[in-house]
Amino acid sequence: MTIVIGFEGSANKIGVGIIQDGKVLSNPRRTYITPPGQGFLPSDTARHHRSCVLEVLHEALEEAKIQPKDIDCVAYTKGPGMGAPLVSVAIVARTVAQLWKKPLLGVNHCIGHIEMGRLITGAExxxxxxxxxxxxxxxxxxxxxxxxxxxxxxxxxxxxxxxxxxxxxxxxxxxxxxxxxxxxxxxxxxxxxxxxxxxxxxxxxxxxxxxxxxxxxxxxxxxxxxxxxxxxxxxxxxxxxxxxxxxxxxxxxxxxxxxxxxxxxxxxxxxxxxxxxxxxxxxxxxxxxxxCIDNGAMIAQAGWEMFRSGHMTPLEDSWITQRYRTDEVEVTWRD
Amino acid sequence: MEALPLHFQLDVPFPCSTEAQIAHNSLSPDAEPRKGGVSRTLSVQDNVLSVHWQADEARILRVSVGSFLEHLSLVVRTMDRFGPALSDS
Structure with missing residues (x-):
């Protein structure tokens, strides 16, 4: 049994999801919504994420009915995405990984979408x-x-x-x-x-x-x-x-x-x-x-696959990156 | 006017060295933007997290320090809410 928690915040959604062997235990999310006619700017979006990430994390744990000690790995979005929001969320992931003494894992956001889609739909x-x-x-x-x-x-x-x-x-x-x-x-x-x-x-x-x-x-x-x-x-x-x-x-x-x-x-x-x-x-x-829309569980799911095939990200290598192409990741969990 | 490099020193005491080390590890990985005219170094001595900045321009220094303080505050709030650190399992 492997439980992975995933943190996502590369754009205007902040989500924390928990996956246990293909089962979504929880997946709360908040969206930063701007007035009509306006887009979301990096610094405002990062501020939004910082203001609610801890609440979303709390919700994710409550809903999944698990304790931090039950978690095997803390996954977060390494990139691609907007720099300031990515950093804000990565900082929380790094901090809880250390508090809970769990391995950390940086996930490619695009891979997260693909693996979540495969899990939910069963597409081979x-x-x-x-x-x-x-x-x-x-x-x-x-x-x-x-x-x-x-x-x-x-x-x-x-x-x-x-x-x-x-x-x-x-x-x-x-x-x-x-x-x-x-x-x-x-x-x-x-x-x-x-x-x-x-x-x-x-x-x-x-x-x-x-x-x-x-x-x-x-x-x-x-x-x-x-x-x-x-x-x-x-x-x-x-x-x-x-x-x-x-x-x-x-x-x-x-x-x-x-x-x-x-x-x-x-x-x-x-x-x-x-x-x-x-x-x-x-x-x-x-x-x-x-x-479909950005969420924490997709990062947890890609993280689950990666963790099970032996991936981990040392803290010192856990920097975020705004550019991170889908084909940069070696997919070690598929034949 | 020939501007001298600007310096800024921040010392943050934590309740114990474990927390200072956690904050250090959470805040270190993301380097300052390339050729941004500012450098930042973090170190830990016992329970104190020390940060030193060197910058060419006050404007850039202010932005960097401001953003660091936001991140530091987030780390402290995360520790308050989801700490203390678990013992080795």
Missing amino acids: NPTVLYVSGGNTQVISYSEHRYRIFGETIDIAVGNCLDRFARVLKIPNDPSPGYNIEQMAKKGKKFVELPYTVKGMDVSFSGILSYIEDMAHKMLSSGECTPEDLCFSLQETLFAMLVEITERAMAHCGSQEVLIVGGVGCNVRLQEMMEIMCKERSAKLFATDERF
Whole structure:
């Protein structure tokens, strides 16, 4: 029996999760929500995390009904992500690891998403689409690495959605992407936007500039509604993602797709992916917002796999890093 | 005006040396940003955590010290709430 506690705080969510051999014992989380039209800045986000991390940790232990002495390993997000929030959370992980005399383990955030998705859905060897506010990657496992087949060459798909929400002052509560998704359901007119797939990669910054430029003109002239824009943006962005995912599957002969990351709980993206999967007789795996959106349990789960295969991070090597690619980690826990 | 390097010294007493050492280990790993014009060194003597800064500019020194104090406060609050240290198991 192995129990791992995981700390996550690389963006605007702070979460602490506890995993015992594939079972989520607890997974509380708080989100730093900014007013409409504003993004979250590193220092404010770090302050938010510092103010509630201990409460979230307390909740995680209470809900799991375990004592610190029952824990085998303390996992935390080493990166990638925003520096100040990462440091704030890592400091708490280091301190409790020492207080409780437990080994520490730095986890790659992207690997956390993948391992949590595999655990929850039971997908064996899927082509992974990892889509969030900070990352957009198509990933396939081979020879002890999660290999990046395609990715964004500029901003993440979630960043494109978040920034579009700021232009229209769409609220950030519970998340800008969720509110865009709800508005998109009422969209009727498709407004053509640039479509930028470059081989296996995608680009979103041009689409964002384009829609930022034309949104107010088209809205004030009554050519389209905010709902139409939400709908058109989603259809365009998600079509691009489905296209590169399908190409990666064709390359690898893969019959499984797993969607992870915050944007992954968008039901419209899941529907579009499902259509593509049906055509190829492939199977789609996705999770809901509890596990798609950043959370502590995903770090605990990746930590569990790593700890069981012998990984540990000495305190002096426990520095955080804003850049940490998915394929830098040797996956020693898979064949 | 030729600016001299600025120095700042902080000595933080803890109830015991174990806690001073834990704070040291929690706060040491993340180095100051590359070529940021500021350096910070931590050391522990008995129950005292000592931190020394050297910087080219007051502005950078202030930011670094300020952020360190926030982190130190977080370590102390974590110890208060989830300490004291467990004995070896």
